[in-house]
Amino acid sequence: MTKRDVRETESVLRHWHQQVPDDRMAHLVRDASRLLAKSLQRRLAEHGVSFGHWSFLRILWATEGLSQRELSDQAGVMEPTTFTALKAMEANGLIERRHLNGNRRKQHIFLTDKGKELKDVLTPLAEEVNHIALAGVSEAESEATRKTLLTMIDNLAVDNQSSESEGEPDG
Amino acid sequence: MTKRDVRETESVLRHWHQQVPDDRMAHLVRDASRLLAKSLQRRLAEHGVSFGHWSFLRILWATEGLSQRELSDQAGVMEPTTFTALKAMEANGLIERRHLNGNRRKQHIFLTDKGKELKDVLTPLAEEVNHIALAGVSEAESEATRKTLLTMIDNLAVDNQSSESEGEPDG
DNA sequence: CTATTATTCTTATATATCTAAGTTTATTGC
Protein backbone atom coordinates (compact mmCIF):
# COMPACT_ATOMS: atom_id res chain seq x y z
CA MET A 1 0.00 0.00 0.00
CA THR A 2 1.43 3.39 -1.01
CA LYS A 3 1.58 6.45 1.23
CA ARG A 4 -1.10 7.97 -0.95
CA ASP A 5 -3.47 5.06 -0.38
CA VAL A 6 -3.08 5.47 3.35
CA ARG A 7 -3.63 9.21 3.17
CA GLU A 8 -6.73 8.67 1.06
CA THR A 9 -8.44 6.35 3.48
CA GLU A 10 -7.44 8.48 6.43
CA SER A 11 -8.93 11.50 4.74
CA VAL A 12 -12.27 9.81 4.16
CA LEU A 13 -12.41 8.55 7.73
CA ARG A 14 -11.28 11.82 9.30
CA HIS A 15 -13.94 13.54 7.25
CA TRP A 16 -16.63 11.41 8.81
CA HIS A 17 -15.38 11.41 12.34
CA GLN A 18 -15.01 15.18 12.48
CA GLN A 19 -17.70 16.85 10.38
CA VAL A 20 -21.28 17.02 11.62
CA PRO A 21 -23.44 18.99 9.21
CA ASP A 22 -27.21 18.80 9.15
CA ASP A 23 -27.31 16.58 6.11
CA ARG A 24 -24.88 14.12 7.59
CA MET A 25 -27.21 11.13 7.46
CA ALA A 26 -27.59 11.37 3.69
CA HIS A 27 -23.83 11.42 3.26
CA LEU A 28 -23.27 8.53 5.61
CA VAL A 29 -25.81 6.46 3.74
CA ARG A 30 -24.28 7.37 0.40
CA ASP A 31 -20.71 6.57 1.51
CA ALA A 32 -21.77 3.30 3.11
CA SER A 33 -23.64 2.35 -0.04
CA ARG A 34 -20.64 3.06 -2.25
CA LEU A 35 -18.30 1.07 -0.04
CA LEU A 36 -20.70 -1.87 0.22
CA ALA A 37 -21.00 -1.93 -3.55
CA LYS A 38 -17.25 -1.77 -3.96
CA SER A 39 -16.60 -4.63 -1.55
CA LEU A 40 -19.16 -6.89 -3.16
CA GLN A 41 -18.23 -5.89 -6.69
CA ARG A 42 -14.65 -6.95 -6.14
CA ARG A 43 -15.73 -10.39 -4.93
CA LEU A 44 -18.30 -10.90 -7.68
CA ALA A 45 -15.79 -9.89 -10.34
CA GLU A 46 -13.71 -12.96 -9.48
CA HIS A 47 -16.64 -15.01 -10.76
CA GLY A 48 -17.23 -12.85 -13.82
CA VAL A 49 -20.44 -11.32 -12.47
CA SER A 50 -21.03 -7.58 -12.24
CA PHE A 51 -22.78 -5.89 -9.38
CA GLY A 52 -25.78 -4.96 -11.52
CA HIS A 53 -26.27 -8.51 -12.79
CA TRP A 54 -26.05 -9.93 -9.31
CA SER A 55 -29.00 -7.84 -8.13
CA PHE A 56 -31.21 -9.41 -10.81
CA LEU A 57 -29.86 -12.91 -10.24
CA ARG A 58 -30.76 -12.54 -6.60
CA ILE A 59 -34.39 -11.87 -7.45
CA LEU A 60 -34.53 -14.64 -10.04
CA TRP A 61 -33.12 -17.20 -7.61
CA ALA A 62 -36.22 -16.52 -5.50
CA THR A 63 -38.77 -16.24 -8.33
CA GLU A 64 -38.24 -17.30 -11.92
CA GLY A 65 -40.43 -16.34 -14.83
CA LEU A 66 -41.04 -12.71 -13.89
CA SER A 67 -41.55 -10.23 -16.69
CA GLN A 68 -39.02 -7.45 -17.22
CA ARG A 69 -41.53 -5.01 -15.82
CA GLU A 70 -41.98 -7.09 -12.66
CA LEU A 71 -38.23 -7.50 -12.31
CA SER A 72 -37.79 -3.74 -12.57
CA ASP A 73 -40.36 -3.22 -9.84
CA GLN A 74 -38.74 -5.74 -7.51
CA ALA A 75 -35.26 -4.42 -8.11
CA GLY A 76 -36.48 -0.86 -7.70
CA VAL A 77 -34.91 0.31 -10.96
CA MET A 78 -36.34 1.64 -14.22
CA GLU A 79 -37.03 -0.56 -17.25
CA PRO A 80 -34.08 0.59 -19.34
CA THR A 81 -31.72 -0.42 -16.54
CA THR A 82 -33.34 -3.83 -16.39
CA PHE A 83 -33.38 -4.19 -20.15
CA THR A 84 -29.68 -3.42 -20.54
CA ALA A 85 -28.71 -5.73 -17.69
CA LEU A 86 -30.86 -8.61 -18.95
CA LYS A 87 -29.57 -8.34 -22.52
CA ALA A 88 -26.03 -8.59 -21.18
CA MET A 89 -26.98 -11.46 -18.87
CA GLU A 90 -28.57 -13.28 -21.79
CA ALA A 91 -25.38 -12.81 -23.81
CA ASN A 92 -23.39 -14.16 -20.84
CA GLY A 93 -25.58 -17.26 -20.74
CA LEU A 94 -27.05 -16.54 -17.30
CA ILE A 95 -30.70 -16.18 -18.33
CA GLU A 96 -33.18 -16.74 -21.15
CA ARG A 97 -35.93 -14.39 -22.22
CA ARG A 98 -39.16 -16.05 -23.38
CA HIS A 99 -42.66 -15.09 -24.47
CA LEU A 100 -45.37 -17.05 -22.65
CA ASN A 101 -48.92 -18.02 -23.65
CA GLY A 102 -48.65 -16.32 -27.01
CA ASN A 103 -48.21 -12.90 -25.38
CA ARG A 104 -45.67 -11.22 -27.59
CA ARG A 105 -45.36 -8.12 -25.44
CA LYS A 106 -44.13 -9.42 -22.12
CA GLN A 107 -40.70 -10.97 -21.85
CA HIS A 108 -40.44 -13.54 -19.09
CA ILE A 109 -37.05 -14.26 -17.62
CA PHE A 110 -35.73 -17.71 -16.76
CA LEU A 111 -32.38 -18.80 -15.36
CA THR A 112 -30.08 -21.08 -17.32
CA ASP A 113 -28.29 -23.86 -15.49
CA LYS A 114 -25.27 -21.60 -15.31
CA GLY A 115 -27.37 -18.86 -13.75
CA LYS A 116 -28.86 -21.28 -11.23
CA GLU A 117 -25.50 -22.70 -10.23
CA LEU A 118 -24.14 -19.30 -9.33
CA LYS A 119 -26.54 -19.03 -6.40
CA ASP A 120 -24.47 -21.18 -4.07
CA VAL A 121 -21.28 -19.47 -5.19
CA LEU A 122 -22.34 -15.83 -4.96
CA THR A 123 -24.70 -15.80 -2.00
CA PRO A 124 -21.90 -16.41 0.52
CA LEU A 125 -19.99 -13.46 -0.94
CA ALA A 126 -22.86 -11.06 -0.22
CA GLU A 127 -23.20 -12.51 3.25
CA GLU A 128 -19.48 -12.13 3.83
CA VAL A 129 -19.58 -8.45 2.91
CA ASN A 130 -22.52 -7.89 5.22
CA HIS A 131 -20.71 -9.70 7.99
CA ILE A 132 -17.54 -7.65 7.52
CA ALA A 133 -19.50 -4.41 7.38
CA LEU A 134 -21.38 -5.13 10.58
CA ALA A 135 -18.42 -6.31 12.66
CA GLY A 136 -18.61 -4.68 16.07
CA VAL A 137 -22.23 -3.59 15.63
CA SER A 138 -24.59 -4.94 18.25
CA GLU A 139 -27.81 -6.68 17.32
CA ALA A 140 -29.78 -3.81 18.86
CA GLU A 141 -27.92 -1.19 16.86
CA SER A 142 -28.22 -3.20 13.71
CA GLU A 143 -31.95 -3.59 14.26
CA ALA A 144 -32.40 0.12 14.98
CA THR A 145 -30.52 0.88 11.80
CA ARG A 146 -32.69 -1.44 9.71
CA LYS A 147 -35.77 0.15 11.19
CA THR A 148 -34.51 3.66 10.49
CA LEU A 149 -33.52 2.84 6.93
CA LEU A 150 -36.92 1.28 6.31
CA THR A 151 -38.63 4.40 7.62
CA MET A 152 -36.41 6.55 5.42
CA ILE A 153 -37.24 4.43 2.37
CA ASP A 154 -40.97 4.74 3.12
CA ASN A 155 -40.72 8.50 3.64
CA LEU A 156 -38.67 9.09 0.52
CA ALA A 157 -40.86 6.86 -1.63
CA VAL A 158 -43.76 9.12 -0.69
CA ASP A 159 -41.70 12.25 -1.38
CA ASN A 160 -40.62 11.04 -4.79
CA GLN A 161 -44.04 9.78 -5.69
CA SER A 162 -45.95 12.88 -4.68
CA SER A 163 -43.68 14.93 -6.93
CA GLU A 164 -44.33 12.59 -9.84
CA SER A 165 -48.03 13.26 -9.67
CA GLU A 166 -47.63 17.06 -9.51
CA GLY A 167 -49.85 18.75 -12.01
CA GLU A 168 -51.73 15.58 -12.87
CA PRO A 169 -55.51 15.67 -12.65
CA ASP A 170 -57.24 13.98 -9.73
CA GLY A 171 -58.94 10.59 -9.92
CA MET B 1 -50.58 9.33 -10.62
CA THR B 2 -51.25 6.28 -12.81
CA LYS B 3 -52.14 2.86 -11.54
CA ARG B 4 -48.73 1.70 -12.60
CA ASP B 5 -46.98 4.32 -10.50
CA VAL B 6 -48.89 3.15 -7.46
CA ARG B 7 -48.12 -0.48 -8.16
CA GLU B 8 -44.46 0.35 -8.57
CA THR B 9 -44.06 2.05 -5.23
CA GLU B 10 -46.11 -0.59 -3.50
CA SER B 11 -43.90 -3.26 -4.97
CA VAL B 12 -40.73 -1.64 -3.66
CA LEU B 13 -42.21 -1.18 -0.22
CA ARG B 14 -43.73 -4.65 -0.02
CA HIS B 15 -40.37 -6.03 -1.00
CA TRP B 16 -38.74 -4.38 1.99
CA HIS B 17 -41.40 -5.07 4.53
CA GLN B 18 -41.62 -8.76 3.69
CA GLN B 19 -38.22 -10.09 2.67
CA VAL B 20 -35.56 -10.71 5.27
CA PRO B 21 -32.47 -12.21 3.66
CA ASP B 22 -29.05 -12.23 5.27
CA ASP B 23 -27.73 -9.44 3.13
CA ARG B 24 -30.69 -7.23 3.88
CA MET B 25 -28.67 -4.40 5.40
CA ALA B 26 -26.70 -3.84 2.20
CA HIS B 27 -29.92 -3.63 0.21
CA LEU B 28 -31.58 -1.28 2.63
CA VAL B 29 -28.58 1.02 2.50
CA ARG B 30 -28.50 0.90 -1.27
CA ASP B 31 -32.21 1.62 -1.66
CA ALA B 32 -32.11 4.42 0.88
CA SER B 33 -29.13 5.92 -0.89
CA ARG B 34 -30.84 5.84 -4.27
CA LEU B 35 -34.01 7.43 -2.92
CA LEU B 36 -32.09 10.12 -1.04
CA ALA B 37 -30.21 10.96 -4.21
CA LYS B 38 -33.40 11.06 -6.22
CA SER B 39 -35.15 13.40 -3.79
CA LEU B 40 -32.26 15.82 -3.63
CA GLN B 41 -31.54 15.61 -7.34
CA ARG B 42 -35.05 16.71 -8.17
CA ARG B 43 -34.75 19.76 -5.93
CA LEU B 44 -31.28 20.70 -7.14
CA ALA B 45 -32.35 20.40 -10.76
CA GLU B 46 -34.73 23.30 -10.26
CA HIS B 47 -31.64 25.43 -9.71
CA GLY B 48 -29.68 23.96 -12.59
CA VAL B 49 -27.31 22.01 -10.35
CA SER B 50 -26.69 18.29 -10.66
CA PHE B 51 -26.27 15.95 -7.75
CA GLY B 52 -22.59 15.35 -8.51
CA HIS B 53 -21.78 19.05 -8.68
CA TRP B 54 -23.55 19.72 -5.44
CA SER B 55 -21.29 17.31 -3.55
CA PHE B 56 -18.23 19.31 -4.63
CA LEU B 57 -19.86 22.68 -3.99
CA ARG B 58 -20.61 21.52 -0.48
CA ILE B 59 -16.93 20.88 0.20
CA LEU B 60 -15.82 24.11 -1.44
CA TRP B 61 -18.25 26.19 0.61
CA ALA B 62 -16.34 24.96 3.66
CA THR B 63 -12.81 25.14 2.20
CA GLU B 64 -11.80 26.93 -0.97
CA GLY B 65 -8.52 26.50 -2.78
CA LEU B 66 -8.22 22.73 -2.41
CA SER B 67 -6.42 20.84 -5.15
CA GLN B 68 -8.35 18.35 -7.29
CA ARG B 69 -6.56 15.58 -5.48
CA GLU B 70 -7.62 16.93 -2.08
CA LEU B 71 -11.15 17.44 -3.30
CA SER B 72 -11.26 13.84 -4.49
CA ASP B 73 -10.11 12.66 -1.08
CA GLN B 74 -12.69 14.71 0.78
CA ALA B 75 -15.51 13.71 -1.53
CA GLY B 76 -14.43 10.08 -1.37
CA VAL B 77 -14.36 9.68 -5.15
CA MET B 78 -11.60 8.98 -7.66
CA GLU B 79 -9.78 11.72 -9.57
CA PRO B 80 -11.48 11.16 -12.92
CA THR B 81 -14.86 11.69 -11.27
CA THR B 82 -13.62 14.92 -9.75
CA PHE B 83 -12.00 16.01 -12.98
CA THR B 84 -15.13 15.52 -15.06
CA ALA B 85 -17.35 17.24 -12.51
CA LEU B 86 -15.00 20.21 -12.10
CA LYS B 87 -14.61 20.73 -15.83
CA ALA B 88 -18.38 20.89 -16.16
CA MET B 89 -18.67 23.16 -13.12
CA GLU B 90 -16.06 25.45 -14.63
CA ALA B 91 -18.04 25.57 -17.88
CA ASN B 92 -21.17 26.37 -15.85
CA GLY B 93 -19.39 29.27 -14.19
CA LEU B 94 -19.51 27.80 -10.68
CA ILE B 95 -15.76 27.49 -10.08
CA GLU B 96 -12.34 28.51 -11.39
CA ARG B 97 -9.29 26.28 -11.60
CA ARG B 98 -5.96 28.00 -10.90
CA HIS B 99 -2.29 27.13 -10.53
CA LEU B 100 -0.72 28.55 -7.36
CA ASN B 101 2.88 29.52 -6.54
CA GLY B 102 4.14 28.55 -9.96
CA ASN B 103 3.19 24.92 -9.42
CA ARG B 104 1.94 23.80 -12.81
CA ARG B 105 0.90 20.36 -11.65
CA LYS B 106 -1.69 21.04 -8.99
CA GLN B 107 -4.98 22.65 -9.93
CA HIS B 108 -6.53 24.62 -7.08
CA ILE B 109 -10.26 25.18 -7.11
CA PHE B 110 -12.00 28.44 -6.23
CA LEU B 111 -15.66 29.36 -6.22
CA THR B 112 -16.99 32.10 -8.47
CA ASP B 113 -19.54 34.55 -7.04
CA LYS B 114 -22.23 32.43 -8.66
CA GLY B 115 -20.85 29.35 -6.92
CA LYS B 116 -20.73 31.12 -3.58
CA GLU B 117 -24.25 32.45 -3.85
CA LEU B 118 -25.70 28.99 -4.34
CA LYS B 119 -24.77 28.01 -0.80
CA ASP B 120 -27.76 29.71 0.80
CA VAL B 121 -30.07 28.44 -1.90
CA LEU B 122 -29.04 24.79 -1.98
CA THR B 123 -28.17 24.02 1.63
CA PRO B 124 -31.81 24.22 2.75
CA LEU B 125 -32.77 21.74 0.04
CA ALA B 126 -30.39 19.11 1.41
CA GLU B 127 -31.63 19.78 4.91
CA GLU B 128 -35.22 19.47 3.74
CA VAL B 129 -34.56 16.05 2.21
CA ASN B 130 -32.86 14.89 5.39
CA HIS B 131 -35.77 16.15 7.42
CA ILE B 132 -38.34 14.41 5.23
CA ALA B 133 -36.35 11.18 5.26
CA LEU B 134 -36.05 11.11 9.04
CA ALA B 135 -39.67 11.97 9.84
CA GLY B 136 -40.87 9.66 12.58
CA VAL B 137 -37.38 8.51 13.51
CA SER B 138 -36.45 9.14 17.12
CA GLU B 139 -33.21 10.89 18.03
CA ALA B 140 -31.96 7.67 19.64
CA GLU B 141 -32.66 5.63 16.53
CA SER B 142 -31.14 8.25 14.33
CA GLU B 143 -28.02 8.32 16.48
CA ALA B 144 -27.76 4.53 16.54
CA THR B 145 -28.05 4.55 12.76
CA ARG B 146 -25.30 7.15 12.35
CA LYS B 147 -23.07 5.13 14.63
CA THR B 148 -23.76 1.90 12.75
CA LEU B 149 -23.16 3.51 9.36
CA LEU B 150 -19.91 5.00 10.60
CA THR B 151 -18.77 1.60 11.83
CA MET B 152 -19.73 0.06 8.50
CA ILE B 153 -17.77 2.72 6.64
CA ASP B 154 -14.72 2.09 8.81
CA ASN B 155 -14.99 -1.68 8.39
CA LEU B 156 -15.48 -1.50 4.65
CA ALA B 157 -12.68 1.01 4.16
CA VAL B 158 -10.36 -1.53 5.74
CA ASP B 159 -11.78 -4.35 3.61
CA ASN B 160 -11.36 -2.39 0.41
CA GLN B 161 -7.94 -1.14 1.35
CA SER B 162 -6.50 -4.46 2.43
CA SER B 163 -7.47 -5.90 -0.95
CA GLU B 164 -5.73 -3.03 -2.75
CA SER B 165 -2.42 -3.92 -1.16
CA GLU B 166 -2.70 -7.62 -2.02
CA GLY B 167 0.45 -8.88 -3.69
CA GLU B 168 2.43 -5.74 -2.98
CA PRO B 169 5.76 -6.15 -1.23
CA ASP B 170 6.09 -5.28 2.47
CA GLY B 171 7.58 -2.01 3.73
C1' DC C 1 -64.85 -5.24 -34.50
C1' DT C 2 -62.44 -1.10 -34.80
C1' DA C 3 -60.42 3.07 -32.64
C1' DT C 4 -58.40 4.65 -28.64
C1' DT C 5 -55.73 3.97 -24.71
C1' DA C 6 -52.47 1.67 -21.84
C1' DT C 7 -48.69 -1.40 -21.21
C1' DT C 8 -44.31 -3.37 -22.21
C1' DC C 9 -40.30 -3.40 -24.23
C1' DT C 10 -36.69 -0.95 -26.73
C1' DT C 11 -33.70 2.89 -28.23
C1' DA C 12 -31.30 7.08 -27.52
C1' DT C 13 -29.01 9.99 -24.65
C1' DA C 14 -27.31 11.85 -20.15
C1' DT C 15 -25.21 11.62 -15.37
C1' DA C 16 -22.27 9.62 -11.91
C1' DT C 17 -19.21 6.71 -11.05
C1' DC C 18 -15.18 3.42 -11.74
C1' DT C 19 -10.43 1.28 -13.49
C1' DA C 20 -6.55 1.49 -16.45
C1' DA C 21 -3.35 3.89 -18.79
C1' DG C 22 -1.06 8.13 -20.49
C1' DT C 23 1.17 12.88 -19.86
C1' DT C 24 3.17 16.41 -17.50
C1' DT C 25 5.48 18.16 -13.67
C1' DA C 26 7.74 17.89 -9.19
C1' DT C 27 10.69 15.47 -5.91
C1' DT C 28 14.38 12.64 -4.51
C1' DG C 29 18.71 10.04 -4.51
C1' DC C 30 22.80 9.69 -6.07
Next chain:
DNA sequence: GCAATAAACTTAGATATATAAGAATAATAG
Protein backbone atom coordinates in the same frame (compact mmCIF):
# COMPACT_ATOMS: atom_id res chain seq x y z
C1' DG D 1 22.22 18.57 -11.71
C1' DC D 2 20.48 14.56 -13.80
C1' DA D 3 18.06 10.06 -13.69
C1' DA D 4 14.63 7.64 -11.49
C1' DT D 5 10.49 7.85 -9.04
C1' DA D 6 6.26 9.69 -7.55
C1' DA D 7 2.38 12.75 -7.84
C1' DA D 8 -1.30 15.17 -10.15
C1' DC D 9 -3.93 15.69 -13.75
C1' DT D 10 -6.05 13.96 -18.03
C1' DT D 11 -7.92 10.63 -21.41
C1' DA D 12 -10.23 6.45 -22.68
C1' DG D 13 -13.43 3.20 -21.98
C1' DA D 14 -16.62 0.47 -18.86
C1' DT D 15 -20.67 -0.08 -15.57
C1' DA D 16 -24.90 1.34 -13.39
C1' DT D 17 -28.15 4.16 -13.35
C1' DA D 18 -31.72 7.77 -15.08
C1' DT D 19 -35.22 10.32 -18.30
C1' DA D 20 -37.49 10.88 -22.62
C1' DA D 21 -39.34 9.14 -26.48
C1' DG D 22 -40.47 5.46 -29.95
C1' DA D 23 -42.50 0.91 -31.46
C1' DA D 24 -45.09 -3.10 -30.82
C1' DT D 25 -48.73 -5.27 -28.70
C1' DA D 26 -52.70 -5.95 -25.67
C1' DA D 27 -56.88 -4.31 -23.52
C1' DT D 28 -60.97 -1.67 -23.60
C1' DA D 29 -64.90 1.24 -24.89
C1' DG D 30 -68.09 2.14 -27.88
